[in-house]
Amino acid sequence: MVAPAFTLMFLLLLGPLLGVIALSFTDYQLGSPSFSWIGLANYRDMFGDRVFWLSLRNTLTYVAIVVPAAVALGLAVALLIESGSSLRSWYRTIYFLPVMATLIAMSIVWEFMLHPQFGLINGLLQGVGLEGFSWLQDRRTALYALCVIGIWQALGFNMVLFLAGLVSIPRQLYDAAEIDGAHGAWARFRLVTWPMLGPTTVFVVVITGIRSFQVFDTVHVLTKGGPSKSSEVLIHTMYVEGFEFFRSGYGAALTVVFLVFVLLLTLVKSALTNRGVHYT
Amino acid sequence: MARIELNGVRKTFDSAEILKGIDLAIEDGEFIALIGPSGCGKSTLLRIIAGLEPQSAGEVHIDGVPVDGVRPSARNLAMVFQSYALYPHLTVFDNIAVPLRMRRHSALARMPVVGRLLPERSRVERGIREDVERVAAQLELSALLRRKPGQLSGGQRQRVAVGRAIVREPVGFLFDEPLSNLDAKLRVHMRAELAQLHRQLKATFVYVTHDQAEAMTMSSRIAVMIEGDIVQIGTPAEVYENPGDIRVAEFVGSPKINVLPGLVRADGGLEVLGRPLGLQTSAPAGRCSICVRPERVEPGAGSGAISGTVAHLENLGAEAFVHVKVDRIDLPLVARVNPDRQLPTIGSAIDFAFPASAVRVFDAAGKRIEVVAPVRSERVREKALG
Numbered sequence: 218m219v220a221p222a223f224t225l226m227f228l229l230l231l232g233p234l235l236g237v238i239a240l241s242f243t244d245y246q247l248g249s250p251s252f253s254w255i256g257l258a259n260y261r262d263m264f265g266d267r268v269f270w271l272s273l274r275n276t277l278t279y280v281a282i283v284v285p286a287a288v289a290l291g292l293a294v295a296l297l298i299e300s301g302s303s304l305r306s307w308y309r310t311i312y313f314l315p316v317m318a319t320l321i322a323m324s325i326v327w328e329f330m331l332h333p334q335f336g337l338i339n340g341l342l343q344g345v346g347l348e349g350f351s352w353l354q355d356r357r358t359a360l361y362a363l364c365v366i367g368i369w370q371a372l373g374f375n376m377v378l379f380l381a382g383l384v385s386i387p388r389q390l391y392d393a394a395e396i397d398g399a400h401g402a403w404a405r406f407r408l409v410t411w412p413m414l415g416p417t418t419v420f421v422v423v424i425t426g427i428r429s430f431q432v433f434d435t436v437h438v439l440t441k442g443g444p445s446k447s448s449e450v451l452i453h454t455m456y457v458e459g460f461e462f463f464r465s466g467y468g469a470a471l472t473v474v475f476l477v478f479v480l481l482l483t484l485v486k487s488a489l490t491n492r493g494v495h496y497t
Numbered sequence: 498m499a500r501i502e503l504n505g506v507r508k509t510f511d512s513a514e515i516l517k518g519i520d521l522a523i524e525d526g527e528f529i530a531l532i533g534p535s536g537c538g539k540s541t542l543l544r545i546i547a548g549l550e551p552q553s554a555g556e557v558h559i560d561g562v563p564v565d566g567v568r569p570s571a572r573n574l575a576m577v578f579q580s581y582a583l584y585p586h587l588t589v590f591d592n593i594a595v596p597l598r599m600r601r602h603s604a605l606a607r608m609p610v611v612g613r614l615l616p617e618r619s620r621v622e623r624g625i626r627e628d629v630e631r632v633a634a635q636l637e638l639s640a641l642l643r644r645k646p647g648q649l650s651g652g653q654r655q656r657v658a659v660g661r662a663i664v665r666e667p668v669g670f671l672f673d674e675p676l677s678n679l680d681a682k683l684r685v686h687m688r689a690e691l692a693q694l695h696r697q698l699k700a701t702f703v704y705v706t707h708d709q710a711e712a713m714t715m716s717s718r719i720a721v722m723i724e725g726d727i728v729q730i731g732t733p734a735e736v737y738e739n740p741g742d743i744r745v746a747e748f749v750g751s752p753k754i755n756v757l758p759g760l761v762r763a764d765g766g767l768e769v770l771g772r773p774l775g776l777q778t779s780a781p782a783g784r785c786s787i788c789v790r791p792e793r794v795e796p797g798a799g800s801g802a803i804s805g806t807v808a809h810l811e812n813l814g815a816e817a818f819v820h821v822k823v824d825r826i827d828l829p830l831v832a833r834v835n836p837d838r839q840l841p842t843i844g845s846a847i848d849f850a851f852p853a854s855a856v857r858v859f860d861a862a863g864k865r866i867e868v869v870a871p872v873r874s875e876r877v878r879e880k881a882l883g
Contacts, residue, residue, distance in 0.1 A: 392549050393582035397661070398570035398599035404607070408595070412586035 234476070240469035247463040259470040269471070272442070272449040275360055279450060280429040283367040287425050288418070290368065291375025296410075298376070299383045300402075309380070313373040320370060324438040327366050328353070331439075356447040359440050363448055366435050371428060375421050382417030386410065416490060423486040427479055451475050499560050499574075499668035499701050500525045501546060506555035508541055515541050517725040518555065528695050528702040530712035533722035534748060539705045542722070543671050546703060547576050559668070570599070575662035579674040581654045583646040589657050590629055590642040596665040597625045632664045652683045659694070669701035676711060688714055709749050713737070721745045743863040746788050752818060752831045755794065759787035759858065767858065767868060770803060770825060776853055780866040786859045791818065793855030794832035796841070802848040805830065807841045821847055 241259055245252035263269045298308045315323065330337045331352040339349030352362040390409045399408045433452040436442060442449035442457070451471060459468025501523040508516040515538045523529050531539040544550040546557060548569035557564050564572050575596075583592050598607065601621050606612040633639045636656045646654055655675060662670055675691075676684045692715045695702050706712055712719050713733040720730045721744075729736055729745045740746035746754045760768040761782045767774040769787045796819060808829045809820035817836040820829040832849055834840070841847050858866040 387580060387582065389578045389580050389582040390584065392544075392547075392576070393578060393584075393661075394595075395549060396547065396569045396574075396576045397596040399595075400568060400570070404599070404604070407607075408584065412584070415586070 237469045237472050237476075240466055241473050243466045243469075245466045245469075247459065247465045249463075252466070255466070259467050262467065263470050263474070268446060268449060268454060271446050272451050272454040273474070275448060276430060276432070276450045278360060279364055279367065279432055280426060282361070282364045283371060283429045283432075284422060284425045286364075286368045287371035287375055287429075288421055291372050291421065292379050292414075292418075294372065294376045295379035295383060296406075299380065309377070312376050315370045316373040316377075320434040321438055323370070324366070324435045327435070328439055331362055353439050354444055356444050359444060359448040363432070363435050363439065366439075367429060367432060371425050375425060378417055378421050378424075379414065382414045383410070386413045419486055419489045423482050426482045430475065430478055430482075500558075501669060501701060501703065502558040502561075503542075503546070504556045504558070506542070506545060506552045506557065508538070508545065508550070509553045515725055516545075516552070519725075519727055521720060521727060521730070523701060523703060526699050526701055527718060528692075528704065528716045529718045529720060530704045530706060530716035531720050531722055532706055532709055532712045532748070535707055537722045538725045539707075539722045540673055543576075543673055543703060543705045547574055547671050548572050549576075570596070573665075573667050574669045574671055575665065575667040576671040576673065577655075577658045577662050577675045579677055581646070581658040581675075581678075583654060583657055583661075585646050587645070588642065589633070589638060589644055589646070589649070589660075592646065592657055593629045593632060593638075593660045593664050594625050596661060597628060600665065601625065628664055629660075632660045635663075636660050651679050652687060655679065655687060656690075659691075663694075663698065667700070669703065670698075672702065672704040672706075674706050674708075675704075677706070677708065684708075684711075691715060709751065713749075719749075721748060723748070739865075740857065741865045743786055743788065743859040743865075746857060746859070750790060752791050752833075754857075755789045755791060755830045756828070757787040757789070757826065757830075759785045761785050761860075761866070767856075770823070772803075774853065774856065776856060776858070776868040776870055778858065778866050778868045780860060784861050785866060786863075788857045788859065789851045789855050791831040792833040793851050794830065794849050795851060796821075796832050796834060796847055796849045802850040804846060804848045807843050807845050807847050810840060810843060812836050812840065819847070821849065 242254055242256060243252045244255045244258070294308075294312055298305055298312075301308070329335075331339075333339060333349060333351040333354065336349075336352075338352070342349045350358050352358050386409065390413065391405060394405050394408050397408075399405050431452055432450050433456065436448055436450055436453045437456070440448045442453050452475065455468050455471040455475065458464045458471060501521075503519050503521040506516055506519040507514070519542060531542060533539050541550060545552045548564065548567060552565075559572060559574075569576075584595065587595070601624070602612070602618065603615075606615050606618045606621070612618055630639065630642075633642055636659060638653070638656055638660060641649065641653060641657075646657065649657065658675070672691075676687050679687060688711055691702075695715070702716075704712070704716060716733065718730060719733055719736045720727050721736060722728065723742075723744045729741045731739075736745065736749055740749065743756070747756070757769050759774070761778055761780055761784075762768060763782045765777050765779060765782075767776045767778060767785070767787070774787070803823060805821040805823035807819060808822040811818040811820075814836065817834050817840055819832045819834055819841060821832060822829045830849070853870045856868065858868050860866050
């Protein structure tokens with residue numbers, strides 16, 4: 218019997234998805250009583266719009282910076298915590314805090330820290346004799362400041378996933394590696410840890426990738442996409458178009474682009490997990 | 498080839514003493530089995546010999562050289578693990594090649610991209626290929642070299658693990674329950690293969706198992722470990738026939754040895770269940786345990802024998818075991834009989850006896866008591882009872 222599962226999937230997933238796709242071919246505006254089919258006009262507008270390309274480029278830059286950094290740092294922290302003997306749960310809790318905290322609230326904390334005049338960051342920089350930046354108000358730094366916050370936030374979650382992966386590596390493999398002459402942390406990491414973390418790593422990369430594509434809270438609270446669109450990202454553009462300009466049809470077209478990227482990532486994940494990282 | 502010597506090896510985890518001072522000399526080329534119930538410390542002892550675990554006190558010598566603080570691979574011992582511990586992402590070829598690559602390549606040559614640029618790498622790699630292929634041929638793995646461990650059967654994985662161990666030509670092999678993950682039929686087969694391998698390599702084998710059949714069939718000596726002590730060392734026949742401790746007697750042999758409550762009388766005579774056994778001892782008077790192997794118990798022995806009722810029957814085809822419930826004994830007595838004979842029915846009354854030579858006597862502390870049969874009674878009849 219597939220009917221119940223299919224019904225649920227249709228109601229919760231496929232239905233809304235088809236709705237969004239259909240909406241992207243209309244000129245529907247939020248609250249308006251009628252709409253008409255306009256074919257690919259929304260997409261034509263979108264591909265001709267400088268803001269769309271800017272926000273797509275910014276989103277991809279954000280993903281390209283946050284994913285490798287958050288994955289590598291998450292793995293490094295997990296390895297350090299795992300190799301240490303004391304205070305493990307203490308470190309785990311500390312690094313996991315950003316995941317549990319509300320990102321909106323944390324964004325405000327970051328706003329204070331990054332404040333050009335009395336922020337902690339600039340204060341520290343001045344302390345060592347460097348000049349500070351107007352981090353969030355400067356076109357050159359706004360996106361990168363958001364990247365740092367993104368890494369800080371994703372780090373703890375990745376660390377927990379890697380810790381779980383590390384725990385599930387059979388101890389006897391390390392014994393065998395030791396007997397076989399794999400001395401030193403690097404040889405052990407290459408021979409056992411890294412290959413055995415394969416499935417975890419693919420999962421972490423994809424999850425971090427999808428979550429980075431979804432970046433919105435920090436942008437909305439801290440920069441609103443500015444200054445002069447330098448930190449404009451896809452979901453924020455979508456929000457502005459859909460809920461501030463009420464162009465729901467256009468917003469839906471943006472959503473479709475976003476979904477295509479998420480779908481691509483998911484396909485990459487399933488292709489990778491089917492061969493290569495699962496060994497049995 | 499190596500002689501491995503342990504002097505007063507102790508191991509404590511937190512406050513629990515796992516090994517209580519082990520002295521053991523393993524001769525060059527010997528196949529020694531360490532057996533004992535789970536938790537007796539045999540695997541810990543093996544890990545200490547391998548160098549995977551530091552001992553709390555005592556010394557390990559290999560060929561007369563103390564190896565404390567020497568890395569496991571530098572001790573030049575190979576180890577085969579219960580779970581095989583193959584690297585799942587590597588092919589059979591690469592699995593076997595790991596110890597050679599670790600030893601023959603420099604750290605730089607093992608680097609992913611940079612390593613390939615080094616000129617001597619390909620020459621070393623050719624040598625490794627030859628060695629791996631030679632070992633694979635020896636273990637009949639040649640057709641499987643490109644497979645991953647996940648695609649192999651249990652027996653094949655076991656052979657790959659053995660291949661990885663022998664390829665580096667170590668001085669000794671350490672086996673940690675290597676057959677316990679295999680099914681019964683394959684285990685018997687691998688037993689023969691390992692014994693054959695030992696004859697071929699003439700290397701020192703240290704074999705940890707809780708399966709006494711493996712120990713009895715393969716090893717030249719057995720060390721029985723109980724609660725962190727080696728209680729007895731000897732050939733399989735010695736350990737089976739002349740256990741020095743009741744725990745050894747009970748652990749070795751399947752089904753378990755029969756234990757009957759006995760008594761040493763003030764005059765040195767032995768009694769079982771209130772009947773005289775016709776055996777003498779110089780041990781002090783008191784309670785003792787009278788032990789008889791199931792195959793030495795003879796059912797239906799007529800007058801003077803011990804009587805009971807048949808509680809359970811196990812017919813294995815080649816042999817059958819009769820479980821006999823006897824008054825005043827908790828556990829049923831087990832007798833091994835030839836199933837060719839008419840087997841008794843469950844619930845029927847049965848008599849049995851055993852020859853005096855089959856009796857092993859242990860004192861209340863479990864230590865063996867030497868007994869002698871007075872010359873007279875031995876000549877009249879060998880039966881201890883009747």
